[in-house]
Each structure stands twice: as C-alpha cells, then as structure tokens.
Amino acid sequence: MNDYIIKTTTEDMTKQLGERMALLLRQGNVITLSGDLGAGKTTLTKGIGKGIGVKRTINSPTFTIVKEYMGNLPLYHMDAYRLENSDEDIGFEEYFYSDGVTVVEWPSFIEEFLPAERLDIVMKRSGENEREIHLYPQGSDHEFICKELYR
Template sequence: MSQFEFISNQPEDTIGFSKRLGSLLRPGDVLALEGDLGAGKTTFTKGLAQGLGVTRNVNSPTFTIIKEYQGRLPLYHMDVYRVEDSFEDLGFDEYFEGNGVTVVEWAHLIKDQLPDELLTVYLYLGDNGSRRLVLEPTGKRYEELCKEIMS
C-alpha cells in the first residue's frame, strides 16, 4: 500500500495543503481522518472546505456528529468519536454514496461501515507545533489523487 507524506510547520501549511486537495475532490469521495486530540483534523477539514468553495466557518461536529456545508460540492463533516449507537442505525452510511464529499474524524471507530476505497489521512503531532500528514490511499482513484496533490 502506498503512502504519501507532507510536513506542516504551522496551521496555515495544513490548510493550504488540504485546500489544494479539496479543489481536486469529486462527488462521492471519502476521507478518513485519524490523529490524537489536537492533531489538526478539524484544521485539515477547514482547508478541504475552502478548496470546495465553502464560505461558512467550519468547526468540529463533536457533539452533533455531523455537519453539512455547501460549496462546489456538499461537504459532510463527521466526528464519530462519541457515536454510541450502531452507526448503521443512524443512516450516515448513505453519505458515502452521495453527491458530496464525506470527511470522517476518528474513522477507525466505524471501519466496518466505511467504503472499501477511500483516502485515509493520519495526522501526527511533531516538534514545535509541526504536523506530519501521512496519506494512505485505498483504490486507484485515491492513488491518483495523492500523486496529483504531491506533484
């Protein structure tokens, strides 16, 4: 499995990188975000939203589980950290096949419900506020997307 890496020295770097990625996303794309608390998952999503043309302020859906934003494509931002019920019963899996882009924070908690092909982004805390972003594509679409964003 391929991996691609990006080092972000400040939040603006993360936003710039994910904004570029967001500009390349298509309907039905799914991104799984993994990282400790404070690793930058929501900051990453803010950049994606900008790349999708979202003008509203993006913040974590920690207690609402999902927030929807309108841009060039709809953005469905999920935080499944506190999902206690069966994810399938909540009906959120329908977002994965929709006409928007779905971003799932803490995606490993619902891994059995995720599509087979997606882009997993691991965010690691570094020294002096830096972040290491590791992109792990599953499927040809996401492999090509990673090659394009890293070129």
C-alpha cells in the same frame, strides 16, 4: 502501496494542503482523518471546505455527529468520536455514496461502515507546530489524488 508523507510547520500550511486536496475531490469521495486531539484534523477539514467553496465557518461537529456545508459540492463533516461504543448505523451510506464529499474524524469507531474506496489520512504531531501527514489511498482514484498532491 506507496506511502505519501507530507510535513507542515504551520496551521496555514495544513489549511493550504486541504485546499489543494479539495480541488482534486469529486462527489462520493470519502476522506478519513485519524490522529490525536490537536493533530490538526479539523484544521485540514477547514482547508478542504475553503477549497470546495464553503463560505461558512467549519467547526468541530462535537455535538452533532455530522455537519453539512454547501460549497461547489456538499461537504459532510463527520465526527465519530461519540460513536465509540455504538454499532448503530446512522445512515452512513447516504453520506458516503452521495453527491458530496465526506470527511470523517475518528474513523476507527465506525470502521465497519466505511467504504472500501477512500483516502485514509493519519496526522501526527512531530513538534509544537510540526505535523506529519500520512496519506494511505485505498483504490486507484485516491492513489491518483495522492500522486497529484505529492508533486
């Protein structure tokens, strides 16, 4: 499997990466975002939202597990952080196999519910404003998205 690494050096660059990614997304795509607090997961999601055509401001869904936004496609922004010690199925399939795109922050806490085909992204802080963004596509559709992004 190819390893795709993209570096950004500003918050805006990370948003722009999200916007470019959004143009390649289709209904049913699932993107997982892993990385420490402040790595840029929500920033990348804001870019994805902008690229999908969401007009509302996207914030961390800390108090609700899923927030829904409407753009050209629905965007489901999920934060699984509070599900760390839970094995409850909150109806994940309705999001993952839906008419929209789902972005999952803290996917490790809901690993057993994630679809096999997805785009795993790991974000690392490599400097004050530098972020290393690793893309791990699962399945050929997601491999294609990464190849296009990486060009």
